Amino acid sequence: MQRRRLSSLVLSLLLAACALAAPAHASVTLGALDTPGEAYEVAVDGTVAYVADGSGGLRIADVTDPALPFELGSFPNPSFGGARDVVVAYPLAYVAQGQTGLVIVDVSNPAAPALVTTYDPPGGGVAVDVELAGSLLLVADSHGGLRLVDVSVPALPAEIGAVSALGDVSDVELQGAVAWLATATGIHAYDVSVPSSPQFLSNPSGFVYNTVEVVGHRLYTDALDAWDVSDPAAPLPLSNATGRIGDFEIDGERVLGTVGGGFAIADLGDPDRPVRFGDMQTCGWRAIEVAGGFAYCTDLFDDFRVWDVSDPMRAHEVASLPLAGNDVRVLGRHAYFAGTDGLSVIDVTDPTAPAVVGTLNALGGAGHVDVWAGVAAIGVSGGIGLANVSNPAAPSLTGFIPLQGSGDTQLRGDLLYVAAGLDGFRIYDVADPLSPQLRGAVPFGSYTERVVVQDDVAYTTTVNDRLRIFDVADASAP
Structure with missing residues (x-):
């Protein structure tokens, strides 16, 4: 008799490892019940x-x-x-x-x-x-x-x-x-x-x-x-860590994960013996993004913080801003921050001196954000807001997709992949942000909260820790 046990951490690591390391079509759903x-x-x-x-x-x-x-x-x-x-x-x-x-x-x-x-x-x-x-x-x-x-x-x-x-x-x-x-x-x-x-x-x-x-x-x-x-x-x-994983990023052979009141760095060069570098207890635990040797992290009850992690043995904080929130994405010279006050666009050209250059609070507090080619998808209560961020100093709301709650979002070209809460997994065409069109959908029996897309494969998890893998080469029939 074989027993399969997948904790939330194992599912999350599998999700990230597949999404970041697997080639296209390396995994597809064989079946589901x-x-x-x-x-x-x-x-x-x-x-x-x-x-x-x-x-x-x-x-x-x-x-x-x-x-x-x-x-x-x-x-x-x-x-x-x-x-x-x-x-x-x-x-x-x-x-x-x-x-x-x-x-x-x-x-x-x-x-x-x-x-x-x-x-x-x-x-x-x-x-x-x-x-x-x-x-x-x-x-x-x-x-x-x-x-x-x-x-x-x-x-x-x-x-x-x-x-x-x-x-x-x-x-x-x-x-x-x-x-x-x-x-x-x-x-x-x-x-x-x-x-x-x-x-x-x-x-x-x-x-x-x-x-x-x-x-x-x-x-x-x-x-x-x-x-x-x-x-x-x-x-x-x-x-040894000091808390369970909240969010994490895999950067080469390192994993940076939010734990407790901060984040930890582990070297996975030898998967059989992960090496723990230490905890950064003043970095928020809600979300973490790594770009160019810097970690950008946030907490619902703390500041937006930037850490230099180029040398994990000497990781140290280099800057912070008094912003509380849930998610952050870094694209080019800007960090897009989903917080209690909506979307904040932060100039991180110099990571040691981040500065807010634009805000959008028309939809209230934001839980998730993703950005692609001048468009931001912002998860809020009741759905997904679409914003034009081609001018970071003046982000503007262009469209809205109503949903029964919303989890994670992933923008890839003209397609928006949504962990749509009680509405399951959905794919929208947002080529015209003023009029987003539903391309494909898979209803689930439980709340869908996370999605990661790599090439033509989408990985989703639900609130009760189910992992589902979809071939999304044809967005109309995932």
């Missing part, structure tokens, strides 16, 4: 996929032909709450069902999965993640720590051990006899070879994490953090 819920996790057993679909319960799909997946059956009983994770040991599926705890389902007949039993962690626990090793089930209880459950008799699951003094546990990863836990009190390792008496091994970090992954002898988290865990009792730090 839109489930009614949020699709938190998926386990694959042979040609059958089992989806922990949040409010949609457990969904079972045939993926024999990846281009044409179809649903075989479901176990959506709403009384069991949201399905957060699933592992399968045929003919049984073990589902972490939040406040209901653990649900064990017989999936021998995929068209009619049947309840075997439920297990409710003591004290009103909330099951958010599960791992299975033989007849031992590890349950991450976000309210009660780690639960070790004997499922040798599936109809009679019995707790045989627990680790409760951890704070909330959001994720568990089992490597041999070692359980790695992402908790409110950091990363913890426990030896569970004797399930009735789990033994503490190490706590390499006290930072709050949501996700932990172990690949070989490397441990990674949902921040720019990595450890060598060849000896679980004495993990060796490879890179």
Whole structure:
């Protein structure tokens, strides 16, 4: 049985790596199946996929032909709450069902999965993640720590051990006899070879994490953090961050990511051993753009700041402006800043002396911005504003595309690619900004928030961490 787990960080890195490094048509969507819920996790057993679909319960799909997946059956009983994770040991599926705890389902007949039993962690626990090793089930209880459950008799699951003094546990990863836990009190390792008496091994970090992954002898988290865990009792730090990733830029073999109240730089020359240079804690965490050896970053509650990152070992701030916002793009001599006051155009000819040269606040606060050949696409509440910025000192509104919310935007020539919130993924022809025309659309079942386009391939993510890849060579039929 194969299990596929994609945290928000992994999805974001995959999105950026594909968009920045992959040749045209290197990846295309083989197929997709839109489930009614949020699709938190998926386990694959042979040609059958089992989806922990949040409010949609457990969904079972045939993926024999990846281009044409179809649903075989479901176990959506709403009384069991949201399905957060699933592992399968045929003919049984073990589902972490939040406040209901653990649900064990017989999936021998995929068209009619049947309840075997439920297990409710003591004290009103909330099951958010599960791992299975033989007849031992590890349950991450976000309210009660780690639960070790004997499922040798599936109809009679019995707790045989627990680790409760951890704070909330959001994720568990089992490597041999070692359980790695992402908790409110950091990363913890426990030896569970004797399930009735789990033994503490190490706590390499006290930072709050949501996700932990172990690949070989490397441990990674949902921040720019990595450890060598060849000896679980004495993990060796490879890179350490101080927060989870917000936005990031890949610059050659370096990744600059916003974390906590600033950003971090890591060298990815050796992907197996990322080298952390350090944190720049006075640079905003909302967005970051790298151009010409300088990093331009912003924060909703802080200033627009410029850092010299030409030498990552000696990165330092060179300038700032009192602007608060969400996004920034740099094109040529100007930075285009989406902020609480709308669009600001900043002259960065001399990055050490940035100056606002033009503003456009006709649409109110802006969340996203992209610029191409004198046109700016500005994401605001209720849609996308199109502006003429050929004269940076006097940007002017030329058109508007109404949407049910808007996420990211990408302008490429006359085409505007939009992560259109509740309207899914959309492509508009903006050759005439006064009258933008819808060219193609793909509706999603959840809020679409990010899009990156490289050549004829578009990569989108949704608020529930789904990655979708589209061939957009024909904009009318993505």
